[in-house]
Amino acid sequence: xxxxxxxxxxxxxxxxxxxxxxxxxxxxxxxxxxxxxxxxxxxxxxxxxxxxxxxxxxxxxxxxxxxxxxxxxxxxxxxxxxxxxxxxxxxxxxxxxxxxxxxxxxxxxxxxxxxxxxxxxxxxxxxxxxxxxxxxxxxxxxxxxxxxxxxxxxxxxxxxxxxxxxxxxxxxxxxxxxxxxxxxxxxxxxxxxxxxxxxxxxxxxxxxxxxxxxxxxxxxxxxxxxxxxxxxxxxxxxxxxxxxxxxxxxxxxxxxxxxxxxxxxxxxxxxxxxxxxxxxxxxxxxxxxxxxxxxxxxxxxxxxxxxxxxxxxxxxxxxxx
Amino acid sequence: xxxxxxxxxxxxxxxxxxxxxxxxxxxxxxxxxxxxxxxxxxxxxxxxxxxxxxxxxxxxxxxxxxxxxxxxxxxxxxxxxxxxxxxxxxxxxxxxxxxxxxxxxxxxxxxxxxxxxxxxxxxxxxxxxxxxxxxxxxxxxxxxxxxxxxxxxxxxxxxxxxxxxxxxxxxxxxxxxxxxxxxxxxxxxxxxxxxxxxxxxxxxxxxxxxxxxxxxxxxxxxxxxxxxxxxxxxxxxxxxxxxxxxxxxxxxxxxx
Numbered sequence: 001x002x003x004x005x006x007x008x009x010x011x012x013x014x015x016x017x018x019x020x021x022x023x024x025x026x027x028x029x030x031x032x033x034x035x036x037x038x039x040x041x042x043x044x045x046x047x048x049x050x051x052x053x054x055x056x057x058x059x060x061x062x063x064x065x066x067x068x069x070x071x072x073x074x075x076x077x078x079x080x081x082x083x084x085x086x087x088x089x090x091x092x093x094x095x096x097x098x099x100x101x102x103x104x105x106x107x108x109x110x111x112x113x114x115x116x117x118x119x120x121x122x123x124x125x126x127x128x129x130x131x132x133x134x135x136x137x138x139x140x141x142x143x144x145x146x147x148x149x150x151x152x153x154x155x156x157x158x159x160x161x162x163x164x165x166x167x168x169x170x171x172x173x174x175x176x177x178x179x180x181x182x183x184x185x186x187x188x189x190x191x192x193x194x195x196x197x198x199x200x201x202x203x204x205x206x207x208x209x210x211x212x213x214x215x216x217x218x219x220x221x222x223x224x225x226x227x228x229x230x231x232x233x234x235x236x237x238x239x240x241x242x243x244x245x246x247x248x249x250x251x252x253x254x255x256x257x258x259x260x261x262x263x264x265x266x267x268x269x270x271x272x273x274x275x276x277x278x279x280x281x282x283x284x285x286x287x288x289x290x291x292x293x294x295x296x297x298x299x300x301x302x303x304x305x306x307x308x309x310x311x312x313x314x315x316x317x318x319x320x321x
Numbered sequence: 322x323x324x325x326x327x328x329x330x331x332x333x334x335x336x337x338x339x340x341x342x343x344x345x346x347x348x349x350x351x352x353x354x355x356x357x358x359x360x361x362x363x364x365x366x367x368x369x370x371x372x373x374x375x376x377x378x379x380x381x382x383x384x385x386x387x388x389x390x391x392x393x394x395x396x397x398x399x400x401x402x403x404x405x406x407x408x409x410x411x412x413x414x415x416x417x418x419x420x421x422x423x424x425x426x427x428x429x430x431x432x433x434x435x436x437x438x439x440x441x442x443x444x445x446x447x448x449x450x451x452x453x454x455x456x457x458x459x460x461x462x463x464x465x466x467x468x469x470x471x472x473x474x475x476x477x478x479x480x481x482x483x484x485x486x487x488x489x490x491x492x493x494x495x496x497x498x499x500x501x502x503x504x505x506x507x508x509x510x511x512x513x514x515x516x517x518x519x520x521x522x523x524x525x526x527x528x529x530x531x532x533x534x535x536x537x538x539x540x541x542x543x544x545x546x547x548x549x550x551x552x553x554x555x556x557x558x559x560x561x562x563x564x565x566x567x568x569x570x571x572x573x574x575x576x577x
Contacts (some may be wrong), residue, residue: 020577021577055577058418059417059418059576060414060417060418060576061576061577062572062576062577079420080420080421080422081420082420083418083419083420084420086418088414088418090411090414092411093411094410094411094412094414094415095412095415096407096410096412097410098343103336103339107332107335107336107415108415108419110328110329110331110332110335111329111332111333111415111416111419111421112325112329112419112420112421113324113325113326113328113329113420113421114325114328115323115328116328116332
């Protein structure tokens with residue numbers, strides 16, 4: 001049995017490479033470290049390599065080279081001990097639809113060597129936490145989409161993992177269920193479980209996570225604390241709804257970019273340090289009367305788009321907070 | 322029981338047994354009906370005109386073959402459908418991410434399939450005893466041969482399920498390989514009735530040895546030396562078991 005030092009990173013990945021049999025290089029030397037207790041976002045567009053990375057860590061995908069340590073345990077040296085630290089909530093539903101939630105949870109614990117009487121007690125707790133206790137004895141295939149997702153989180157918590165990995169856990173669920181799941185994940189993290197989350201909802205990552213990495217084309221293109229990453233955004237974007245017809249010639253504003261989206265809407269990108277009054281002065285001079293204005297997108301989304309649209313430049317300015 | 326591997330093994334076996342009993346109209350009833358028809362038509366109607374075979378009545382002669390046929394088909398069918406179903410439904414991932422070693426996964430599925438084979442075998446034997454008395458002069462050989470036969474075809478069904486990519490793939494082998502080998506393995510006749518070349522060809526059929534070992538246990542007659550049959554069955558268990566473990570280690574059909 002491998003001894004575990006509580007101070008070691010929850011996940012340490014070094015120079016991880018994966019080339020599939022069809023020649024696709026999904027990971028091209030990924031290295032990252034997740035501190036114990038962290039809430040960590042792994043972001044990237046479709047096909048970036050997120051699910052491959054998670055698959056290798058959870059031993060669903062064979063790696064080509066590199067090392068993976070879960071809570072300090074090398075998955076090659078002692079796979080069983082490493083997997084005991086890990087809980088996985090995959091992207092696709094992967095429980096037996098013909099089993100009851102209580103059986104799914106109890107059997108899952110059994111696969112980890114947890115005695116049945118202990119598993120039955122835990123199953124009641126995790127199903128109550130997931131608000132599924134009333135459905136504990138119905139066929140799982142009759143559960144709603146949101147309930148199935150919550151069941152996968154409940155199942156993963158049966159083994160009380162030190163590291164919980166969730167691969168797009170809220171994909172396709174409505175906003176109310178999503179917010180409920182956020183609360184559940186916050187509670188799990190507050191109780192000491194390290195969480196790694198992949199998501200396409202960047203507001204989700206911004207609301208939950210303290211650190212993030214952006215992965216694209218099999219490489220980490222940016223990594224750091226949420227705070228430091230967002231501070232890197234030196235440009236803000238606004239949309240203006242204009243009351244009157246826009247002039248043919250838009251005003252020139254030094255340092256900013258102004259584009260007409262249609263006859264009554266303006267799109268502005270400006271440096272953060274720039275005084276917004278200068279913009280309004282220029283609008284006044286051009287006879288543009290603004291009815292309302294709003295920020296163009298959420299901040300993390302802006303960062304994400306910039307990172308993955310210019311991966312080469314992004315790679316050069318990689319930071320670690 | 323506090324050993325994590327034994328708890329995991331017990332969990333897989335329990336889940337398999339629950340599955341077998343949950344879908345009993347698919348798992349237990351069809352072989353009972355089919356074998357009853359075999360006993361009525363082949364044993365009763367046709368058998369009464371055949372007379373004796375290898376010194377025993379024809380009805381008694383086909384009992385071991387029909388029991389073994391049921392055991393083989395059900396062991397094979399159980400593991401191939403259950404394991405492939407787990408792959409298809411992706412809940413195989415529950416096992417792949419768990420800390421349990423590969424031998425536990427393989428043993429658990431094989432034990433579940435063997436239990437179904439034995440359960441169906443016991444049902445068919447009970448039906449057979451309604452038609453003809455069964456003496457069982459060699460109980461140890463009877464039990465050992467049925468256990469080994471069930472294990473061999475559970476392991477073979479596992480290999481089939483690992484490589485299967487669609488449900489058709491787990492029906493092709495039973496339809497085009499298993500059934501012909503069973504029917505040509507001396508279930509309904511003594512190999513001595515065949516021409517020499519066919520007798521030689523029959524000796525290449527592993528099911529022939531299983532049926533005859535089992536027949537020796539039940540009736541005390543066999544077309545092959547019983548220890549040859551056991552040696553061959555053990556070789557198959559070891560070979561297929563090693564292949565199953567290797568497939569799990571490599572993650573073939575399961576890990577990309």
